[in-house]
Amino acid sequence: MSSSNIKDPIRIVITGAAGQIAYSLIHQICNGDVFGKDQSVILHLLDITPMMTMLQGLVMEIEDTSLPLVKGVVPTDSEETAFKDVDVALFVGAMPRKEGMERKDLLSANVKIFKSQGTALEKFAKKSVKVLVVGNPANTNCYILAHYAPSIPRESFTCLTRLDHNRAKAQIATRLKVSPDTVKNIMIWGNHSSTQFPDVRSGTVTVNGKETPIYEAVKDDNWIKNEFVSIVQKRGAAVIAARKLSSAMSAAKAICDHMRDWWQGTKDNEWVSMGVISDGSYDIEKGLVFSYPVQIKDNKISIVQGLKLDEWSREMIEKTQKELVEEKNDALKATSSD
Structure with a gap:
C-alpha cells in the first residue's frame, strides 16, 4: 500500500x-x-x-x-x-x-x-x-x-474474556476434530475467573459441510456440563502449571481479536464474548462489568438479546454474578479505606 x-x-x-x-x-x-x-x-x-x-x-x-x-x-x-x-x-x-x-x-x-x-x-x-x-x-x-x-x-x-471464548472454541474443535473457525456463537458469561460460564447452548459447528448445533454434534451432555466447562474455567491455571508463566501468546492474540472486532465489526449473525458494563440484560446487576455475548457494528457494542437459558445455565450465571458482586464490593471498600 x-x-x-x-x-x-x-x-x-x-x-x-x-x-x-x-x-x-x-x-x-x-x-x-x-x-x-x-x-x-x-x-x-x-x-x-x-x-x-x-x-x-x-x-x-x-x-x-x-x-x-x-x-x-x-x-x-x-x-x-x-x-x-x-x-x-x-x-x-x-x-x-x-x-x-x-x-x-x-x-x-x-x-x-x-x-x-x-x-x-x-x-x-x-x-x-x-x-x-x-x-x-x-x-x-x-x-x-x-x-x-x-x-x-x-x-x-x-x-478481556475473548481468551476464554477462544479457549472454549478450541476445546469444541479438538473434540470434534474440526477447525476452530467452524465453531460459532459460543459465549462466556460473567467473570474472567474459575466461575465463568462457557456456554455452547446457542452455538453451532460445521461438520462435513453441515452447520449443526454443538449439543447435537458433541452428543455428550455430561462432557459439556462437566469436563468442558471445567477445562475452560481452569485453563489459565493449567498453562501456568505447565509453562511456569501465565498465558502470553494466546492472551495477545485474544486482545487483538477483541480490538479488531470492536474496530471493524463482527460478522452478520455471529457474536463474540466481551466483558462490558451491564445494562441489566439477563437480570445481571446494572453497572457490573460482566461478560456477555455481543455483536458490534459501526464501533457500537450490543449485547445479544433473547437467548434461551435453561435452569442449569441460569444457576451457572448466578454463581459468577455473585462472585463479581462480592469482588466489586470488596474493591469499593478498598477504595474508601485508601
Missing part, C-alpha cells in the same frame, strides 16, 4: 508494556493486523520506573522491525504522558497474584493502580477512547477504572 493511502495515526497506550503479553502483542498492532493495514499508529508504552531500561530495549526492537505503520513510540513511567490524547487504552499491566496472596490482597493492590490510572484516563485521554482491561482481576479492575473516569461513556469500557 502506498504511503499516501495511510490514515493519520491513532495513539494507543499499552500499560505493563515491558511484560510478556505486551511483547507478543506489539508486533500484531504495528503490523496492521488489528486496526487495519492502512492505519498508522503511535505507541505509548507505560511501565514502572525500574522497567525503563527494558522498555528502551523494546523501543529498539520496534524500530528494528522497520514497519511503515509505526509513526512514533513513547516509552514512559508517567501516567500523564502515557494517557495524553490516546484513542485506545490497553490495560495489560496489573499486580499479579503471588504465592500465599489472598484475593482481597490482590484486589486492594490493584484498586490503587486502577484508581490512579482511571484518574489519569479521565484527565488526559480523548473522551472517545476505547478501553480494554486485561490485567486480572480484569472485570473488577475495569469496574474501578470506569468508576474513576466518569466522563468517558460507559460503553467505552470493556474487559
Whole structure:
C-alpha cells in the first residue's frame, strides 16, 4: 500500500508494556493486523520506573522491525504522558497474584493502580477512547477504572474474556476434530475467573459441510456440563502449571481479536464474548462489568438479546454474578479505606 493511502495515526497506550503479553502483542498492532493495514499508529508504552531500561530495549526492537505503520513510540513511567490524547487504552499491566496472596490482597493492590490510572484516563485521554482491561482481576479492575473516569461513556469500557471464548472454541474443535473457525456463537458469561460460564447452548459447528448445533454434534451432555466447562474455567491455571508463566501468546492474540472486532465489526449473525458494563440484560446487576455475548457494528457494542437459558445455565450465571458482586464490593471498600 502506498504511503499516501495511510490514515493519520491513532495513539494507543499499552500499560505493563515491558511484560510478556505486551511483547507478543506489539508486533500484531504495528503490523496492521488489528486496526487495519492502512492505519498508522503511535505507541505509548507505560511501565514502572525500574522497567525503563527494558522498555528502551523494546523501543529498539520496534524500530528494528522497520514497519511503515509505526509513526512514533513513547516509552514512559508517567501516567500523564502515557494517557495524553490516546484513542485506545490497553490495560495489560496489573499486580499479579503471588504465592500465599489472598484475593482481597490482590484486589486492594490493584484498586490503587486502577484508581490512579482511571484518574489519569479521565484527565488526559480523548473522551472517545476505547478501553480494554486485561490485567486480572480484569472485570473488577475495569469496574474501578470506569468508576474513576466518569466522563468517558460507559460503553467505552470493556474487559478481556475473548481468551476464554477462544479457549472454549478450541476445546469444541479438538473434540470434534474440526477447525476452530467452524465453531460459532459460543459465549462466556460473567467473570474472567474459575466461575465463568462457557456456554455452547446457542452455538453451532460445521461438520462435513453441515452447520449443526454443538449439543447435537458433541452428543455428550455430561462432557459439556462437566469436563468442558471445567477445562475452560481452569485453563489459565493449567498453562501456568505447565509453562511456569501465565498465558502470553494466546492472551495477545485474544486482545487483538477483541480490538479488531470492536474496530471493524463482527460478522452478520455471529457474536463474540466481551466483558462490558451491564445494562441489566439477563437480570445481571446494572453497572457490573460482566461478560456477555455481543455483536458490534459501526464501533457500537450490543449485547445479544433473547437467548434461551435453561435452569442449569441460569444457576451457572448466578454463581459468577455473585462472585463479581462480592469482588466489586470488596474493591469499593478498598477504595474508601485508601
